[in-house]
Amino acid sequence: MTRAAGPGGDHEWTEVLAWAQGLVSPDPAERAAAHARQDRAREERWASIDRLRSGPFRRLRFTARMRACHRASGRCLPGALWSGDGYDRGGIGTWPRLPLALLFLEWEARFPEEWTRHAKAWGTKESLIRALAATDHDHRLRARLIDLVELAVRRPYRCKDREYVRVARAVDGADLRARLHRAQRSDAPEARRHASYVLWLLDHPETPNTRHVWRTWLTDADT
Numbered sequence: 001m002t003r004a005a006g007p008g009g010d011h012e013w014t015e016v017l018a019w020a021q022g023l024v025s026p027d028p029a030e031r032a033a034a035h036a037r038q039d040r041a042r043e044e045r046w047a048s049i050d051r052l053r054s055g056p057f058r059r060l061r062f063t064a065r066m067r068a069c070h071r072a073s074g075r076c077l078p079g080a081l082w083s084g085d086g087y088d089r090g091g092i093g094t095w096p097r098l099p100l101a102l103l104f105l106e107w108e109a110r111f112p113e114e115w116t117r118h119a120k121a122w123g124t125k126e127s128l129i130r131a132l133a134a135t136d137h138d139h140r141l142r143a144r145l146i147d148l149v150e151l152a153v154r155r156p157y158r159c160k161d162r163e164y165v166r167v168a169r170a171v172d173g174a175d176l177r178a179r180l181h182r183a184q185r186s187d188a189p190e191a192r193r194h195a196s197y198v199l200w201l202l203d204h205p206e207t208p209n210t211r212h213v214w215r216t217w218l219t220d221a222d223t
Helices: 018-024 028-054 059-073 098-110 112-119 122-134 139-153 161-170 174-184 189-203 211-222
Strands: none
Touching: 018 028, 018 098, 028 059, 028 112, 098 112, 098 122, 098 139, 122 161, 139 161, 139 174, 139 189, 161 189, 174 189, 189 211
């Protein structure tokens, strides 16, 4: 991940995007208010991109429009994740925007249809999950990642959910396996199937998590 210049520095988003916590609120009214903020911010971002592309090229004005575009990107999701410094130096585990990255993934995991309507970005989801699987995990990050794996396992499969197997292997342990075993006893067939598959992959770390392996495992499980 490369560094991207962002006005105000990496800590500006903590104030600018304080409203984003409402995206994962159990209160529908709070989520609706956060959705409205997100939608307005995205519209402002696209307007700034249009101004950047369509305006005449004069170096000073172009630079000003570029800065405005970065500021607008930093006020919505997922733009705020990439409008400041990247995590190339210390890894995502020490990235100042890690809480926002986790919130973005939690939003997709808890309210997938709302995430799709207001911020769909499959490539961002995939890159964040892969980076989180590859970093060091303190106890707080480990706990958040275990929550995300469980949320993904207990719902119908969505695009890029397969990447969560990387996270499961990175945080494998008694706490994660206890959650997966509970999911195996769920009333939901998807949860039972997904949990069993992830547990099987944890017991076979040498096995790649490919579509072929998944289909073969399903066939064997059904026989």
